[in-house]
Amino acid sequence: MSTRKSPYPYWFLVPGGLVFTVFFLVPSVMAFWFSLTRWTLFDQEFIGLDNYLQFFREPALSSGLWHTLVYATVTSGLKVILGMALAVLLTGPILGRGFMRSVAFFPVLVSTIGVGLTFQVLMHPTEGVINQLLSWVGITGPAWLVDPDWALLSVAFVDVWQGVGLATVIYMAGILSIPGEYFEAARVDGASAWHRFRNITLPLAKPATVSVILLSLIGGLRKFDLIWAMTKGGPGFTSDVMASVIYKQYQAGFYGLSTAGNVVLFLLVIVIALPLFWFFNRKDETA
Amino acid sequence: MRKLGAALLTGALCLSGCSAGSLGSSDDAAAGKTQITFLTNNDPSNVKVAEAVIAAFEAKNTDVDVKLDTRPQGGEGDNLVKTRLATGDMADVFEYNSGSLLQAIAPQTNLAPVTGEAWVGDLDPVFKQVVTANNEVYGSPWGPAVGGGIFYNKPLYTKLGLQVPKTWADFMSNNAKIKAAGVAPVQQTYSETWTSQVIVLADFHNVAAADPSFAENYTNNKAKYATTPAAQAGFQHLEELEKAGYWNSDYASAKYNDGLAAVATGKAGHYPMITFGVPALDTAAPDNVNDVGFFALPGTDAGKNGVTLWEPSGIYIPKSTEGDKLAAAKKFQAFVASPDGCTAYGSAAPLGGPFVVESCTLPADVAPAVKDLSAYVEAGQASPALEFLSPIKGPALEQITVEVGSGIRSAADAAKLYDEDVKKQAQQLGIQGW
Numbered sequence: 001m002s003t004r005k006s007p008y009p010y011w012f013l014v015p016g017g018l019v020f021t022v023f024f025l026v027p028s029v030m031a032f033w034f035s036l037t038r039w040t041l042f043d044q045e046f047i048g049l050d051n052y053l054q055f056f057r058e059p060a061l062s063s064g065l066w067h068t069l070v071y072a073t074v075t076s077g078l079k080v081i082l083g084m085a086l087a088v089l090l091t092g093p094i095l096g097r098g099f100m101r102s103v104a105f106f107p108v109l110v111s112t113i114g115v116g117l118t119f120q121v122l123m124h125p126t127e128g129v130i131n132q133l134l135s136w137v138g139i140t141g142p143a144w145l146v147d148p149d150w151a152l153l154s155v156a157f158v159d160v161w162q163g164v165g166l167a168t169v170i171y172m173a174g175i176l177s178i179p180g181e182y183f184e185a186a187r188v189d190g191a192s193a194w195h196r197f198r199n200i201t202l203p204l205a206k207p208a209t210v211s212v213i214l215l216s217l218i219g220g221l222r223k224f225d226l227i228w229a230m231t232k233g234g235p236g237f238t239s240d241v242m243a244s245v246i247y248k249q250y251q252a253g254f255y256g257l258s259t260a261g262n263v264v265l266f267l268l269v270i271v272i273a274l275p276l277f278w279f280f281n282r283k284d285e286t287a
Numbered sequence: 288m289r290k291l292g293a294a295l296l297t298g299a300l301c302l303s304g305c306s307a308g309s310l311g312s313s314d315d316a317a318a319g320k321t322q323i324t325f326l327t328n329n330d331p332s333n334v335k336v337a338e339a340v341i342a343a344f345e346a347k348n349t350d351v352d353v354k355l356d357t358r359p360q361g362g363e364g365d366n367l368v369k370t371r372l373a374t375g376d377m378a379d380v381f382e383y384n385s386g387s388l389l390q391a392i393a394p395q396t397n398l399a400p401v402t403g404e405a406w407v408g409d410l411d412p413v414f415k416q417v418v419t420a421n422n423e424v425y426g427s428p429w430g431p432a433v434g435g436g437i438f439y440n441k442p443l444y445t446k447l448g449l450q451v452p453k454t455w456a457d458f459m460s461n462n463a464k465i466k467a468a469g470v471a472p473v474q475q476t477y478s479e480t481w482t483s484q485v486i487v488l489a490d491f492h493n494v495a496a497a498d499p500s501f502a503e504n505y506t507n508n509k510a511k512y513a514t515t516p517a518a519q520a521g522f523q524h525l526e527e528l529e530k531a532g533y534w535n536s537d538y539a540s541a542k543y544n545d546g547l548a549a550v551a552t553g554k555a556g557h558y559p560m561i562t563f564g565v566p567a568l569d570t571a572a573p574d575n576v577n578d579v580g581f582f583a584l585p586g587t588d589a590g591k592n593g594v595t596l597w598e599p600s601g602i603y604i605p606k607s608t609e610g611d612k613l614a615a616a617k618k619f620q621a622f623v624a625s626p627d628g629c630t631a632y633g634s635a636a637p638l639g640g641p642f643v644v645e646s647c648t649l650p651a652d653v654a655p656a657v658k659d660l661s662a663y664v665e666a667g668q669a670s671p672a673l674e675f676l677s678p679i680k681g682p683a684l685e686q687i688t689v690e691v692g693s694g695i696r697s698a699a700d701a702a703k704l705y706d707e708d709v710k711k712q713a714q715q716l717g718i719q720g721w
Contacts, residue, residue, distance in 0.1 A: 038715060041373040042393045045717070054711065059704055060683070125540050146477070146539035148695050234480060235539060236690030251362035252682035253369065253391055254715050 035263045039256035051260035060237045060245050068241040068268075071156050071227075072220030078160045079216045080209060083167025088197070090168065091175050101172070105165040112162065116229025119158045120145060145231050151239040155230050159223065167212045174208025175201060210280040214273060221269050242268065320352040321615045323608075326378035327429075328364055329357035332566045332636045336430070337382075339635030344622045351615040361481065362682075365391075372397045377605035380616040382429045385417040385601045386675040390716065394420040399604040401425060401617065406624040411643035417675045418601045426601025427624035430632055431649075433562040433640040434594040434660040435489030435672065436583040440553045441655070443470065444580070451582045453589035455524065462533050465556035471535035473528055474555035475692055476546040478539070483688040485559040486528075486584065487521035492595040492670040493586030494518050502676035508713065508720045512702040520586070522698035522705075525691045539693060544571045551575035559584070561597055565654045566636040576637070581656035583663060593668030594660060598675055599643060640664075678716055681708030 006013070035051055037044040055061060090101050107115065122129050123144035131141035144154040178200065186196050202209075224243035227233065233240035233248070240248075242265045249258035327337050334357060341353045356378055358364045365388065371377045372392055383389065392398075400423035401407065407415065407424050411432075418426035437458075439451075447468055452458040462472035476482045494501050497517035504510035505518075512518045528534065535541060535555050544567065550558035551572035558564075568576050583594035602623050604616045622628045629647035632638075638653050641661050649661060663669050674680045687705050690696035696704070713721040 038717070040391075040393065040715070041369050042396055054714075057707075059707065060686075126537060143539060148693065232480070234686065234689060235477060235693050236686050236695050238695065248362075248682070251366060252712070252715075253365065254711065257711075257715070 031259055032263065034256055035260035037256045039259070040253060041255055044256070047256075051257045052264070054257060055260050055264060058245065060233075060240050060248075061242075063237055064240040064242055064245040065268075067152055067239065068221055068243075071152060071159075071223060071241055072217050072272075074153065074156045075159045075163065075220040075223075076213055076216040078156075079164050079167040080212055082160065082164045083171050083212055084202075084205075084209075086164065086168040087171030087175055088201070091172055104168050107162045108165040110162070112225045113229045115158065115162050116226050120230055123154060146235055148235050148238040151231050151235060155227050155239060158230065159220070159226055162226070163216065163219070167216065170212050170215075171205060171208050174205035178204045214277060214280075217276070218269055218273050221272065222265065320350055321611045322352045322354060323379035323612050323615045323619065324354045324356050325619065326356045326358055326368075326381035328360045328382065330360055332570070336632055336635040340623065340628060340631045343627060343631035343634075344619055347622070347627065348615075348618055351618065353619060368392060372605060375607045377607055379608045379612045380602060380604050380619050382600055382602055385414070385426060385428075385598050386672075387678045387680050388674075389418065389425070389601065389603075390420060390678040394425045394603075395423070397605055398425045399606055399608065399613070401427075401604070401620065404617070404621060406621045406644075409624065409645050411645065413596075413671055413675070414598050414643035417598045417671070418603075426603045427620045428599040428643045429602050429623060430599045431638050431640040431642045432599055432664075433597045434581070434583070434663065434669070435485060435491075435561045435597060436559070436581055436594055436660075437489075438547075438550045438558040438560050438564065438656060439580050439582065440550055440556055441578050441580045443468075443553050443556055451580070452585045453592045454587060455520075455585045457589075458585045459527070459531075462528075462531070462556070466533060470553065471549070471555045472533040472557060473535075474541070474546045474549045474558040475534050475538035476541040476543050477689050477692065478541055479543045480685040480689050482543050482546065482560070483525075483692055484685050485561060486525050487684065487688055488672055488674075489559065489561070489584040489595045490521035490524065490586070491673045492583065492593045492668075493520065493591070494673075495670045496586065496588065496591035496593065502673055505673070505709075506677040506679060506713075506718065508710075508718075511706045512709075513699070513706050519698065519702045522688075522691055522701045525688060526698040529692050529694050534692070543567070547571035551579050553578070561639075562656055562660050563597070563639040565639040565656050568654070568656075569637050576654050579654070579656050581659040583668070593670065594663040595672050596640075596664070596669045597672050679709055679713045679718065681705055681712050683708045 034044070036046060036048060038047050038051075039045075058064075086104055090097060090104060094100060123131075125131060125141075125143035125146060128144070130144070134141040142150045145151050182200050182204070183196055186200060191199070222243055223241065224247060227239060227241060227244055228247065231239045233244040242261070246258045246261035246265065249255075249261060325337065325341065327333060334355070337355055341355060345351065345353060358367050368377075368381070368383055369392055377397075383392065402422075402424045404424075406427060410424075410428070414428055414432070415424060418424055418428075443449075443465065444451075447464055449461050449464060450457070452461055465472040494515075494517045498510070498515065501510050501515060501518060510518070512522070535549060537545075541549075543564075546555070546558045546560070547564055547568050548571045549555040551568055552575050562581060565576075565579075568579060583592055585592065602620050604613065604620060608616050623632075624644050626644070626646050626648075629642050629644060633650055638649065638657055640657055641649055641664055649657070653661075684705060687696070687701050687708070691698055691701045710721060
């Protein structure tokens, strides 16, 4: 690989290289630098690793870290299960398939902030539609976003509703690329619907599963907009995740500290996503 | 690399600066006036006031055209102001907090000092102190001072035969009677988290009464909330009220306007709030403004009962304003601190408290809550809030008080956590001894 010569002369690489340097390399290097300073936007003071120490001492952080993992796991898991179920439904012989597919994808296109604010109204403990519907069937719904035990999960559910369309599309592509002959052969051998799903669809749609897990996990780890629109990390710190803790440091003017937080978040995503990526790919090769 | 970064930055600045400048000058040529932009927060009643003050100013200064520009409130607005100052892109004249938040935008670096202006001599000394940094004055007052304490429903007090409490024990016994009458004793509105801090912040007069040196020791890293009983009392009060079940049932999802409406219409007996809520009462419950009274947050000693005062925000001029625009901006800044400015301010919306310009007087028809507040101020039973005596205020206080008020965290634990938050802020500001 290293001996391969570039097919282009060096001057041909200058435009791309310039864009890369100015917009990606310089800001990244500056971010690492600023994370080592106490930075007020107006002046900066080098303080070594103090920001990182401070960030890990931040009481909201330890709970925020845990919330981030819970949030990413819950949303990613539900998107895999529901996305697969919806994809099986929408690739099946149902009426108005094209229309149904669009409907499933529609929430992905809506602005996240809009979704968050709408659900804030729907999830109001007494006046919200959700709890009013539940009360008709005799269930007293939880206070959703304002109940410390439910706030994070409530946001995660909305995230799943909004994001499952994308998982469905990926799964649909995966399922449709499986040659029909496998299903026919299985049917001839007398395999039940469950067996066909378990032994044909599930293993052959594995590349789709890998994409869905990785995309939704990374998305969940760095989720911010929906959480901020719905709870702002509250009540108290009960739905604070890494990204919202970092944003609050920005808001308070702790620019160096929050930059350090972003570096930590970046490392966290790598530490979780990279081994998963390797794990899935390795299995792929041996299969 | 550094050089490249610097070149890029200047390029970007010139790009935005140049285009704004050329736009401005073409307008000037058309109207023959100096055009300046005034940036203030987007609270609807504040915008109404700003429009009225601008109209009155333009009537007196026909050669100046003031354009109103608004920004979000709270942390988002703070960020916007800081970013615009740091990039040299600030409006010609702008409204921003006085006290500790003013220190955080580095006035020495970013603002034009106005110490020598004539109107400075007419300022209330406490206000002058909160717009001063390194012996230079930077701002004129945007509106009246306001007081932190408790709004109460006057008809309910009359009906139940209650007296305005001077100690916390009296307050709690009033609450018990209100609860027995089937009304929520104390309103909380945690959907807007900032409202949760009022009980802690408005208790500062009592802290200062018990320990006059607290503010100084606190700034110098010598006094802590967790280890000063008088300071921790605010958190204890929250915990006590929550444990007694004195909140309104929808405290977790209620909003600020719900709270004002509740105390005005008698759905709740009390609402801990700052009197800047009086103008908002006018929209939340227009028919019941006169049913709302105000008293200081009660402490342990009836003899030291008094109110915690918030100074108004200031009108500042950034260093980036120059030439004709600077002269026009200074005129606007001076107008705001004049009796005409006060009158214009009061004409657009109800006032929330007394003015801090000596030559301005309060009109006779102010709301009862404001009269109650003025009585404390005139009797000298008032102290400035801690954020005006010390540059340090922890940014996470509102989340912490929501936790205490919701029963998630104990008062003692909350005080400790807040001390950590304060430490972080002090280090960020580079204060000695932290």
